[in-house]
Amino acid sequence: MEKEKIIKAGKIASEVKSWVKPKVKKGVPLLELAETIEKKIHELKGGIAFPVNLSINEYAAHYTPSYDDTSVAQGLMKVDFGVEVDGWIADNSFSVDLENSETNKELIRSTEEALKNAEEILSSSTTLGKVGEAIEKTIRSYGFNVIANLSGHSMEQYDLHAGITVPNVDNNSQTEFDEGLYAIEPFATDGKGLIHEGRKGNIFILQKDKNTRDPLGREILEFVKDNYGSLPFASRWVVKEFGARAILALNHLEGEGILYQYPILTEEKGKLVAQSENTFLIEKDNVVNTSK
Ligand code: MN
Numbered sequence: 693m694e695k696e697k698i699i700k701a702g703k704i705a706s707e708v709k710s711w712v713k714p715k716v717k718k719g720v721p722l723l724e725l726a727e728t729i730e731k732k733i734h735e736l737k738g739g740i741a742f743p744v745n746l747s748i749n750e751y752a753a754h755y756t757p758s759y760d761d762t763s764v765a766q767g768l769m770k771v772d773f774g775v776e777v778d779g780w781i782a783d784n785s786f787s788v789d790l791e792n793s794e795t796n797k798e799l800i801r802s803t804e805e806a807l808k809n810a811e812e813i814l815s816s817s818t819t820l821g822k823v824g825e826a827i828e829k830t831i832r833s834y835g836f837n838v839i840a841n842l843s844g845h846s847m848e849q850y851d852l853h854a855g856i857t858v859p860n861v862d863n864n865s866q867t868e869f870d871e872g873l874y875a876i877e878p879f880a881t882d883g884k885g886l887i888h889e890g891r892k893g894n895i896f897i898l899q900k901d902k903n904t905r906d907p908l909g910r911e912i913l914e915f916v917k918d919n920y921g922s923l924p925f926a927s928r929w930v931v932k933e934f935g936a937r938a939i940l941a942l943n944h945l946e947g948e949g950i951l952y953q954y955p956i957l958t959e960e961k962g963k964l965v966a967q968s969e970n971t972f973l974i975e976k977d978n979v980v981n982t983s984k
């Protein structure tokens with residue numbers, strides 16, 4: 693039954709989160725951290741729903757280490773990862789202050805409290821606008837801005853962004869949640885509250901399955917379809933299978949419009965972004981925070 697799978701994915705996410713939190717320390721290589729989380733998900737018999745996102749300071753989301761990454765954990769870091777069981781996803785994240793900075797800590801607190809306040813009013817008849825309002829009010833009460841153009845989302849089997857947007861601001865939407873699976877993810881910043889697309893972040897997704905002339909590209913495309921289907925994947929996973937020559941082939945596939953590489957979502961340079969995220973199964977008369 694799908695509910696069992698949704699709950700199981702959430703339990704694994706939750707367990708990985710408590711396990712990894714003490715390991716997130718300043719100076720730890722991001723590559724090591726991402727791989728240790730992904731390995732743990734597998735050990736607990738979950739599938740990886742998307743590459744571990746490790747986004748620092750003004751980077752809000754969509755950075756995963758490359759195969760030869762040399763960057764290390766520092767600053768205000770968001771750890772965002774997803775677990776899937778038969779395609780049913782638990783999407784969750786936490787933020788860590790690695791600088792002993794009061795601003796970082798307050799930003800993190802504001803998103804944690806915003807998520808908690810959203811959860812408190814969540815039900816199948818709550819409107820999307822009300823949740824946005826709760827999030828916005830909470831983060832503003834800390835004196836920070838909400839990132840208005842980042843939002844939560846509905847999820848379906850093997851579909852991370854299934855169409856419904858859960859706003860982080862009061863957009864007045866009267867649409868009710870109804871039953872379903874949702875990720876809610878407040879983002880707070882000391883910047884303007886608007887992210888833009890920066891450089892590419894090593895996370896790909898299959899965009900359009902069509903013929904490619906490059907033999908290695910063809911092989912990689914088959915591998916991607918077999919292993920990741922409609923879910924995002926990391927270039928380093930493909931490098932593990934095909935070697936470093938895969939990078940050029942991935943870039944070609946991207947150029948041909950077959951693959952899409954996500955840009956890093958970023959605030960202005962020098963600004964800070966915190967995020968908290970959980971997945972909620974909303975039933976007619978019940979709400980379960982699956983990844984708590
Ligand atoms: Mn997430």
Ligand code: MN
Pocket residue numbers: 783844845875877969
């Ligand atoms: Mn999400």
